[in-house]
Amino acid sequence: MEAFQLLSRGGVKFDKNRFKPDVQLFQKNGESSSRDPKPKAKDANSQSLPTELDFFKYAEGGHGKRKASEKDGSPGTKRAKLDEDVRMNSDEEEETDGKTQQEDSSVAPQRHRITMKGLNPPQEAVTFEEMKERYSMPAQLYANLAKNDYIHPTGIQSSGIPALLESRDVAAISPTGTGKTLSYLLPIFTKLGSPSSSQQAQENGSGKGVRAIVIAPTRELAHQIHNECLKLAQGRKWRIVLFSKATASTLSDKSIRDKVDIIISTPLRLVSSIQEGSLELENVRHLVLDEADRLLDSEFLEQIQEITAACTHPNLQKAMFSATLPAGVEKTAMGMLQDPIRLVVGLKDTPLPLIAQSMTYVADDASKLPSLLTYLAQPYNPPVLVFTSSQPRASSLAEELTLNGIRNVDCLHAGITKKEREDAITRMRKGETWILISTEVMARGMDFKGVREVINYDFPTSVQSYIHRIGRTGRAGREGKAVTFFTDEDGPFLKSIANVILQSGSTVSDWMLKLPKPSKMKRRQMGKVKRPEIVNNARKVGRREAVKKREMITGSKRRSAKGDEAREAPPSS
Numbered sequence: 127m128e129a130f131q132l133l134s135r136g137g138v139k140f141d142k143n144r145f146k147p148d149v150q151l152f153q154k155n156g157e158s159s160s161r162d163p164k165p166k167a168k169d170a171n172s173q174s175l176p177t178e179l180d181f182f183k184y185a186e187g188g189h190g191k192r193k194a195s196e197k198d199g200s201p202g203t204k205r206a207k208l209d210e211d212v213r214m215n216s217d218e219e220e221e222t223d224g225k226t227q228q229e230d231s232s233v234a235p236q237r238h239r240i241t242m243k244g245l246n247p248p249q250e251a252v253t254f255e256e257m258k259e260r261y262s263m264p265a266q267l268y269a270n271l272a273k274n275d276y277i278h279p280t281g282i283q284s285s286g287i288p289a290l291l292e293s294r295d296v297a298a299i300s301p302t303g304t305g306k307t308l309s310y311l312l313p314i315f316t317k318l319g320s321p322s323s324s325q326q327a328q329e330n331g332s333g334k335g336v337r338a339i340v341i342a343p344t345r346e347l348a349h350q351i352h353n354e355c356l357k358l359a360q361g362r363k364w365r366i367v368l369f370s371k372a373t374a375s376t377l378s379d380k381s382i383r384d385k386v387d388i389i390i391s392t393p394l395r396l397v398s399s400i401q402e403g404s405l406e407l408e409n410v411r412h413l414v415l416d417e418a419d420r421l422l423d424s425e426f427l428e429q430i431q432e433i434t435a436a437c438t439h440p441n442l443q444k445a446m447f448s449a450t451l452p453a454g455v456e457k458t459a460m461g462m463l464q465d466p467i468r469l470v471v472g473l474k475d476t477p478l479p480l481i482a483q484s485m486t487y488v489a490d491d492a493s494k495l496p497s498l499l500t501y502l503a504q505p506y507n508p509p510v511l512v513f514t515s516s517q518p519r520a521s522s523l524a525e526e527l528t529l530n531g532i533r534n535v536d537c538l539h540a541g542i543t544k545k546e547r548e549d550a551i552t553r554m555r556k557g558e559t560w561i562l563i564s565t566e567v568m569a570r571g572m573d574f575k576g577v578r579e580v581i582n583y584d585f586p587t588s589v590q591s592y593i594h595r596i597g598r599t600g601r602a603g604r605e606g607k608a609v610t611f612f613t614d615e616d617g618p619f620l621k622s623i624a625n626v627i628l629q630s631g632s633t634v635s636d637w638m639l640k641l642p643k644p645s646k647m648k649r650r651q652m653g654k655v656k657r658p659e660i661v662n663n664a665r666k667v668g669r670r671e672a673v674k675k676r677e678m679i680t681g682s683k684r685r686s687a688k689g690d691e692a693r694e695a696p697p698s699s
């Protein structure tokens with residue numbers, strides 16, 4: 127059966143039995159992904175995935191090369207056409223798999239569908255034990271993997287870790303929630319070997335000053351990566367610093383900063399210290415950009431270039447990781463790497479089929495709040511992450527939901543204090559928050575394992591933004607659900623998102639796919655419509671009236687107080 131028909135007939139189901147080995151990678155001791163008694167995201171039909179959407183078939187030893195609809199015997203032309211649409215839609219200019227594999231001696235590891243480009247690509251390692259043996263991974267580090275429930279490597283880990291351990295520069299693109307963090311942290315710890323304060327490191331010529339740097343676009347993500355580092359560092363005295371105003375000030379003492387092993391930071395913070403002359407990076411041997419496409423966009427590029435220029439060690443290794451890498455940014459990335467290995471897990475710029483995606487028409491902005499309230503009146507799977515397009519809208523929506531009796535609503539965006547942001551994250555991690563309203567700041571990298579549903583209250587600003595936002599669910603092998611509200615104004619951009627949804631195995635209406643493809647210029651306008659700061663206009667009127675009433679009462683009180691004073695005052699005063 128043709129994949130296109132199969133999908134348009136009412137969706138696909140992620141067949142967990144068939145893909146058991148990969149799903150089990152993420153499940154602790156037989157833990158089921160249906161922990162919650164409430165109903166889960168419902169699959170539209172019980173078909174298994176068509177071949178080309180089947181990332182996990184490689185778990186059964188299949189060949190990694192994608193061929194249109196081999197299994198169901200369809201000609202695959204529409205599928206190929208569709209792939210082409212999606213690639214264009216996401217600024218993708220990837221060569222066909224066939225060409226790639228012939229020309230670049232790519233390897234297709236058996237367990238996952240991975241495309242590897244580059245000269246002499248390293249052999250994948252299917253177990254952590256194999257990595258330990260092949261690359262002399264320190265015993266304590268190896269033990270920490272199991273301690274933290276990292277039993278089997280994921281696809282990106284099987285290929286990415288060997289590439290980094292063989293001292294190659296790497297550009298890696300792997301879907302959200304597939305374990306990219308461990309893919310770059312494990313090689314850093316293995317290569318550094320011992321904390322620089324140790325005798326062993328001194329003997330091995332570790333030099334003075336920080337040896338590895340990981341850069342992330344947001345404070346929250348940097349914090350999360352720091353926590354992952356601490357898991358791997360257990361049992362040894364690594365000095366790992368989450369760079370902040372306070373830690374930067376402590377490190378202004380050279381004798382302290384000379385003993386630091388790893389720094390995790392946002393770009394601006396690091397650049398400030400470099401410019402002040404209070405941080406030297408000439409001993410850095412590992413530089414990682416997490417969410418590389420974000421870090422290489424115009425907002426951060428200059429800062430990244432400044433950091434890179436400061437890392438002057440002759441053996442500097444650079445690695446870039448993300449779930450998305452649009453063609454233009456990829457060119458910049460590749461230009462910064464030397465003799466790189468380029469790794470793509472699954473289809474580039476495509477979410478995992480674990481996320482059941484859908485789009486809901488809500489006519490106009492005013493109709494969104496009632497639609498969300500209707501949605502939340504049905505059983506839903508907390509915690510839910512809701513994305514809005516601006517900070518005031520996030521705050522306003524959180525307020526509205528609370529006023530409408532929805533419990534445990536929280537809000538997180540860059541407009542609140544650092545302490546408020548940290549508290550919101552803690553509440554979310556503890557499971558105290560059922561609905562978290564946020565902005566793009568939470569779209570990338572954040573790993574709340576339990577997020578069951580993502581709602582795009584406001585339309586995403588790009589295909590990449592869509593992929594990262596919905597990627598907050600369906601993590602570590604769990605299922606998730608993503609709903610995107612769209613208004614008439616979002617109409618011109620529907621096709622871009624509809625193609626991504628189709629590509630990853632969820633159902634979309636035929637009419638969406640038949641919409642004209644927006645031009646590149648037009649796509650830049652995606653999600654950037656002007657929206658009111660307050661999500662409930664009626665409340666605005668009510669608020670205005672309340673303020674007016676309050677002012678009238680205050681004025682009248684003031685006047686009567688004046689009258690009283692005049693009456694009480696003696697005639698002579």
Ligand SMILES: Nc1ncnc2c1ncn2[C@@H]1O[C@H](COP(=O)(O)OP(=O)(O)OP(=O)(O)O)[C@@H](O)[C@H]1O
Pocket residue numbers: 151152153275276277278279280283300301302303304305306307308448449570571572573575597601602
């Ligand atoms: N080998 C493994 N076995 C089990 N769980 C793992 C493994 N590797 C990573 N995980 C878990 O999977 C989750 C997702 O990992 P991570 O945050 O690194 O994903 P990611 O690919 O970086 O996602 P994003 O693109 O959203 O940043 C984490 O909770 C992590 O602990």
